[in-house]
Amino acid sequence: MQTTLSINGIETEVNAPEGTPLLWVLRDRLGMTGTKFGCGIAQCGACTVHIDGLPGRACVTPVDSLDGASVTTIEGVEGPEADAVRAAWTEIDVPQCGYCQSGQIMSAVALLQVNGAPDDEAIDNAMAGNLCRCATYMRIRRAIKDAATRI
């Protein structure tokens, strides 16, 4: 199936069998490996990208459902929220192994884009679907608040 979508601002044509997850297109066809595979069933959040500005799980999103859509990945996310998140993440030592962090950052940026001063509950809710087995959660909470003050 032919699908035309924008990936990190670049118009991209994809020809993939119906139902092919966006994640496989990103990683295997386009060589964009920043978005990670963790579970394949929308249970870990490692594959989080922005689809038309909202966080979504690339592992369960068929690429053919994205005709005309705009997708942003960790490689392309930019703007004041992304800059603030990356700076806070680095200073507060959020990543440990780092494997879940592309997804964490995409969820955190999406949260800050709609809520400039999230409290603990808003953070817990927005980040609930992003597992981190290294358990960087406490620093994620602090770094999101820190990032909010930097924007």
Add this chain to the structure above:
Amino acid sequence: MTTLTDIKTGPNRVEGRAKVSGGAIYVNDTLRPNLAHVAFAGSAIASGRIRAIDTRAAEAAPGVIAVFTHETLPPLTEPGGMREPIVALHGDRIHYADQFIAAVVADTTAAAEAAARLITAEYDIDTPIATLDAAEATAFEPEQWNAFRTPTSSRGDADGAVASAPVQIDWTVETAMRQHNPIEANTTAAEWDGDRVTIWNADQYIVETMQIAARALGIPEENVTVLVDYVGGAYGCKVGPWPHTILTAHIARLVGRPVKMALSRRQMYSSAGHMPATRQRIRIGLSDDGRLQGIVHESLSQGPTHDPQYCEWAAMPSRYLYDCENVRTQHLVAPMHNGAPTTMRAPHEGVGLFALDTALDDVSYRLGIDPVELRLRNIPPRDQHFDIPWSTNAQAEVYHAGMEAFGWADRPAEAGTLRDGDELVGIGMASALRPNSKTNAEARASVDAEGRITVASATSEIGTGTPTALSIVAAEELGLPIERINVLMGDSTLPPAPYVAGSVTMASVGSAVLLAVRALKDELGRIAVAQGGSPLFGADAASVTFHGDVLIHSDDPSRRDTFASIAARAEGGAIFAMGRFAPEQTGSNSRSLGAQFVEVRVDPLIGRIRVSRMLGVFAVGRIISPKTARSQATGGMIWGIGEALMEKTDLDPRTARPVNASFLDNYVPVQGDVPEIDVIFLDDTDRDPNPLGSKSIGEVVSTGVAPAIANAIYHATGKRLNKLPVTSEMVLG
């Protein structure tokens, strides 16, 4: 005066940028021309034989290159020394559910996985052993691992001392089968070039993977290179090769293409290890004033039927945490039809403390002695197991610091008396303990004509912050900023490093790096005074002093040279030096110690348990890298919340199949489960075991959490619970 640490103190993680930009490369990100993909089909049964296997549909599926079964795969030489022997695809015997019965190679991962699902098999089914109860009858005494990890121990007359003590407790606990569950599944890629192979493996021990792969594949060690840039979480399930690692390399040779495979999430519950379930009985005798008279600690741990080597040494803490002259311990392994268990953060002590420290807590209420005071009365004056002195022992300071920082004095002594609105509140604590471990390691330090300084060792970064800590070690020794240090790791051709497990890396590889940098300085001084072009030519090497990367003559400061110039004049334009660390027997011992203080809130109507406050106090030597050490500590404590309240792999008692083999129903902590956590590192520098003065951190930090939470639940509710994980039903029941 003790101070809480703050995460903003200390240098940033050196690979931080890569990890916030998607630029850090993990094994599954390996892209090779003409890459093929492997997926394994798994056994539907847990015990029996494959009678017939049908691969025709898979072979005809789109994109499929080859299918291998035990009938068609040329067998490998069993290399020995692995976490699990290579039984899969070697013979028709099935030892556990989801054991690989076929390997499918295809052009894409999706094609390989789809074709693997088309493989069917007929089996001769045996009744599997699926519970500890069923396995107990065939339990056996495991082989000794090392001087400390022995199946039994006995000092004094433990049974007699317990029986004659005025206060006694006889207490049995159970801990669950648990999974490491890294978000990055175990992953391998392999590519051959003639009779040489490169293996990319998500790996905590690339040197061992290189050695074992060479034996299994029948090629010399120098023909095997194992690489890994970053490991996406490990916690024990990536220590060296698993069968899938070796099979992937084997298959790459057979199909003549580079191949890649990642275990499915389901396969992570059978084919990459687990923490085995244990049942432990502990009997303790005390005097009326709370001094330990005797401890008998017996542990039964879940083993596999096909590989007798792993034992959870759960009775260990009873040997060396508290002062007691009469101690007997025993370990048995009960074989079940499950995959091979392996070490998981935090093995042995991490499991055994749940028995010892909940028993002590219970007895403290009976004696009317504060739980911390009870522990303060039982601090061992020496290592009684080996009968040698401690090199350092900050155990009392740990408890005092914890009490002060947590506000322990405000805690009511009686259980079930604290409330906040409708919630029951409880405050509890437990000790944290692991051995202070270190082992042989080598590192190389070098400087080139541009003045670039590199330290190199074949360790790997699993998230613990090793590149940062090694940069700090080298930078401090040289008096240079850490940005000047380049760290090379993740390549088995570098100087050999031990497993990144058992919390050995800082003491071992860190010390090797320190020794290498010192040797590099010696070498630079020696070469400079002998180099015709050097302003220091002809000087006495002893009169050369180091100021960062500048060498200055101590009597004539105008005579100076730089690392870069000395290297530029040297043959090959670079200077190298090696550091080799081998721990000495010093005649004393030390431990990585700590204590966890926890506040829980229990909703008495629905039984919901919430950890609302947590403090960890640790005496773990000199802290080299404050940020990454602190992250290890908080991560380990949250790991302990999972152990205490969530994590359990359920095997179907009839089929021995894992029934909750996914993140959907095998719970791990998430954002909302995590309270504010404070960390105190006590000043505990101990240069006896290694020149850095560091100690093991990564595991001790999680060890006391589960008993501390159970003790806090008792304080809140008056319910003494003896099973992990603790669930709402248990609190209500």
